[in-house]
């Protein structure tokens with residue numbers, strides 16, 4: 077399937093029960109797809125729902141209605157209705173995600189955080205660590221930090237750990253939430269090159285990039301999320 | 311993904327007179343899956359855990375367990391002796407208070423070795439060696455092997471209880487507030503240890519906790535209980551990051567950050 081990700085008629089709202097049941101509509105009628113080897117960028121103003129879309133595609137947010145069709149191994153799965161076990165399997169093998177912020181696990185070193193998704197797919201831990209070190213090195217993370225838990229790292233250092241973790245596997249779909257936001261120019265270039273490599277390898281990428289220069293360079297297509305706004309009347 | 315659920319729970323209910331302990335609970339637990347049961351005190355978490363582990367008898371509903379021979383057995387109708395054997399070998403139960411799960415007046419080594427004897431091991435040297443191995447895995451020095459757990463700190467006792475439970479290579483472990491009542495730093499170390507062991511051994515775990523951070527760190531899937539009912543369930547990070555029910559939103563908003 078040349079189109080490993082199809083989003084169809086998806087809507088999302090939040091009901092804030094602690095605020096008197098206020099209904100907060102975010103997006104509706106979201107329709108798009110991402111092809112293998114393509115990098116699609118979600119654009120639009122802050123609060124338009126870009127991150128929410130990525131989170132729905134990762135199974136982290138529920139959806140109100142619609143379908144999220146993902147090619148998972150030799151099947152097509154609707155993530156919008158998949159059970160937790162299936163979502164976990166899809167995350168292990170098919171969809172990778174670089175979140176905006178790293179969630180640190182106490183007492184686990186940077187290199188092990190990066191190696192973990194590869195180890196979870198059956199790569200021997202030593203080989204996974206070696207690959208993790210290659211990536212951390214490419215991203216210029218000082219070697220002294222590799223064996224430390226990232227809790228005390230700077231924003232940019234944590235983000236590079238997060239990027240390495242997301243890029244280490246060969247997942248056919250990769251979601252990127254502002255991976256370059258807290259990086260300097262040199263490391264931004266590294267990430268742009270890594271994205272280019274993923275495209276060459278036939279990965280379907282869907283990302284959010286506020287930096288216009290980065291966006292211009294990686295995007296094959298930009299989708300303006302405000303077109304899906306559920307707050308048009310306001 | 312061709313495997314079968316380890317545990318099949320169907321409309322389980324338990325009443326204390328007119329009061330509801332837990333009601334209409336149904337779910338499947340898969341091999342290697344970690345399920346967290348959360349909710350405030352009195353919501354029925356421990357009642358449910360005890361019904362699942364047959365420490366309590368449910369009034370309605372059934373729990374079926376996939377035996378090692380590949381057959382499902384209804385736990386309620388299983389002969390008492392067989393069920394006791396299952397609990398001593400194929401299952402573990404980690405209590406909040408280690409004193410409930412350990413024998414406080416026999417040595418640490420014997421606490422672990424005892425469970426091995428339950429699976430038929432008789433060779434003293436091998437029992438001692440395996441017990442020593444397990445003490446090492448839970449970060450208890452071999453020099454403490456002949457001490458009684460009475461002489462141990464709370465964190466050490468809890469680690470010993472875990473070793474005692476895991477030494478028989480169980481497939482399913484129940485945990486009731488395994489980090490409750492411990493200092494924060496001790497908790498972090500214990501959680502890290504549990505997380506590693508569960509991953510390495512591919513254990514299925516049902517863990518009761520009121521601590522959402524524990525649920526986030528350990529579990530794949532989560533059930534939120536209130537007044538004996540499961541009011542929301544799903545993938546752990548989905549329930550925590552996009553809670554639907556008023557009560558779940560209240561729980562999540564009551565903590566600083568998970």
Ligand SMILES: Nc1ncnc2c1ncn2[C@@H]1O[C@H](COP(=O)(O)OP(=O)(O)OP(=O)(O)O)[C@@H](O)[C@H]1O
Pocket residue numbers: 090100102120121122123124125126127128129551552
């Ligand atoms: N878990 C949540 N609970 C309630 N409301 C939420 C939640 N997550 C997002 N929202 C709301 O949904 C809307 C879209 O948020 P989202 O984070 O998707 O925006 P965004 O386009 O990524 O913005 P930015 O560019 O600032 O990152 C916002 O109004 C936000 O407050």
Ligand SMILES: [Mg+2]
Pocket residue numbers: 126127128284
């Ligand atoms: Mg965002």
